[in-house]
Amino acid sequence: MKKSIGACPALFPMPVQMIATYNDDGSVDLMNAAWGGILDSDLLILSLDSTHRTSDNIKKRKAFTLSIADETTIKESDYVGMVSENLFPGKFLKTGLSASKSEKVDAPIVNEYKLTLECEVEKISDDEMGFFVYARIKDVLVDESILDPKGKVDVTKLKPIMFDQFKNGYYSLGEKAGQAWDAGKPFLKK
Numbered sequence: 001m002k003k004s005i006g007a008c009p010a011l012f013p014m015p016v017q018m019i020a021t022y023n024d025d026g027s028v029d030l031m032n033a034a035w036g037g038i039l040d041s042d043l044l045i046l047s048l049d050s051t052h053r054t055s056d057n058i059k060k061r062k063a064f065t066l067s068i069a070d071e072t073t074i075k076e077s078d079y080v081g082m083v084s085e086n087l088f089p090g091k092f093l094k095t096g097l098s099a100s101k102s103e104k105v106d107a108p109i110v111n112e113y114k115l116t117l118e119c120e121v122e123k124i125s126d127d128e129m130g131f132f133v134y135a136r137i138k139d140v141l142v143d144e145s146i147l148d149p150k151g152k153v154d155v156t157k158l159k160p161i162m163f164d165q166f167k168n169g170y171y172s173l174g175e176k177a178g179q180a181w182d183a184g185k186p187f188l189k190k
């Protein structure tokens with residue numbers, strides 16, 4: 001029997017997207033964002049609280065990088081989602097993570113993350129619905145350690161973490177369960 005749990009953001013898994021931007025003085029800010037995702041092959045969206053420093057930085061620089069948090073950076077990635085640069089200036093330095101300037105967009109790349117999307121802001125929609133950032137993916141940088149012999153990203157090497165909105169847990173990736181556009185093939189023959 002099914003039970004109603006009310007209207008809530010009941011999607012799982014949610015990504016743990018690490019958004020890096022430059023502050024006014026050129027220092028780095030980093031925040032954790034689960035709400036957002038891919039809209040098209042080179043277009044993504046973030047749903048941010050407009051009071052975040054990240055939102056201010058994005059409005060000013062029209063750019064950010066988005067990295068996927070993994071098991072090796074779970075403490076750092078969670079910490080920057082707990083405190084705002086507005087109240088805890090220098091929070092990025094405190095994590096011990098390091099950053100380099102992107103060559104494609106006006107935003108920092110956090111060196112320790114293994115998969116990073118370099119994004120240029122296309123449009124910001126700030127109204128009663130929320131603060132939504134639409135951005136073009138200009139390039140994607142991957143650490144060679146997560147590539148398979150054919151040069152494709154191997155998510156089992158990336159070891160991404162996923163966010164569970166029901167109980168605020170972070171989860172690791174499980175076993176591969178099947179192949180897309182292939183697992184359903186038996187029905188084509190019926």
Ligand SMILES: Cc1cc2nc3c(=O)[nH]c(=O)nc-3n(C[C@H](O)[C@H](O)[C@H](O)COP(=O)(O)O)c2cc1C
Pocket residue numbers: 029030031032033034035036047048049051052053054055078080081082083084085086163
């Ligand atoms: C797991 C997790 C997911 C989060 N997802 C979002 C999100 O999607 N949008 C958002 O505005 N804030 C989200 N936050 C909160 C921000 O990361 C947090 O408020 C952060 O301190 C903002 O930093 P800033 O003010 O330095 O930009 C999330 C935090 C955590 C821990």
